[in-house]
Amino acid sequence: MLRILQFLYRIRAFILFVFLEVAAVWMIVTNNSPQGAAFFNSSNAVVGSLLKQQADVVQFFSLADANEALTTENAEILEQLLALQVKPDSVSLPLDSAFAATYEFRGARVIGNSLRFSQNYLTINKGAKDGVKPGMGIFNPEGVVGRVKSVSENYSVAFSLLNTGLMVSSKIKSTDVFGSVQWDGKSSTEARLLFVPRHVKTQEGDTIVTSGFNAVFPEGIQIGVISKVAPNEKDPNYLDLTVKLSTDFSKVSYVYLVENTQFNELDSLNRQAEISNEY
């Protein structure tokens, strides 16, 4: 018995190492499983506020660009608003609830970002206090940015589109053929469009937008353009499409969060019909 204890004491460093290593691997696994609650992340108050300080300094230098982008966007929105305004002489009908606003938008600022790993995340300066919920979509005027993963009081953490675990339901704008955009972990400017059947005629330069099927993003938000079309070597039924992303992830700073107010209804309907939404 004493021998065993002595032996264990002698290899205590190794035992401690194995124990801590297992703990670390456990943390990796919990953090990456979509259902598992992540306890430690940068939506933590201390970490969040430090990241915010850094973002305050760094983003000061890109204010001019951000301002310009906002002005351009404002102009476009004003134009659309004018087109929508009801003419005084036209007949107006009370809208059906199905036409009521399905999507709600919020503005936010990115305070933490990474693009060099294969699982990249964004930290955002809005949290549960501002009505952010897990599952909300994130985009900016350039295109889709990501999806909220977990939320704390003041901050939230989101999957970047540059995260191999995130799939965005999307379609080719000109032909309405749908598929999913997923990042392959290689270049921060390119992703792949999956599940497009072989018979579809498509070419370089076709625009890819969100399809609106998975109720996270409204239809028609830009993702990118097709930069390469090739037959898929692994699965000959599908095409291998490379998409050049329209969002420049290296300088994402101001973003919009979008919430589908009917998401729960759709989700429970899908569940009732026993359809798992694969996108």
Next chain:
Amino acid sequence: MNIRNLISYLLLIIFLGLVQIFFLKNLALFGVAFAFVYLLGILSLPISTRPVPVILIAFVLGFVIDLFYETIGMHTAAATFMAFARSLWLRAISPTGGYVETEEPTLSEMGFGWFLSYSLPLIFAYSLVFFTADQWGTGGLWVILNKSLFSSLFTCLLVILVQLLFFKRRRRI
């Protein structure tokens, strides 16, 4: 380790941690060479430190870095592994007659050649674990090796530079 050394060690850790979090987080030369300069905090612990405290320090340090990197567990796993490997590697490359009790494994005390043969394999081991965890199931072996190699070279370079710039140079006998 006396109280003075302890304070300067804590300052070093805080300094390296801040540099890592605020400046090196989004830095990757050519997309492959990452810098993990905070590893100097583990590498520069005195040779006489027992393995258990080294592993514990590495675990905590890796975890704090993870919080900011949003890569929970990855730095922790890699740093713990490196700390464990450190004690074995120090024994493997000990000079004939062993180490002097008070020696620190730093550039100024042990010389350039020894330090390189001490730090480069350890940092490479760290990078290998880190990128394996990062690329798990997505990238191939080639990507892991590529990133590990260039990251360890780059980190080693930075670690040496930090020591040349900030460490007190002791006159060698």
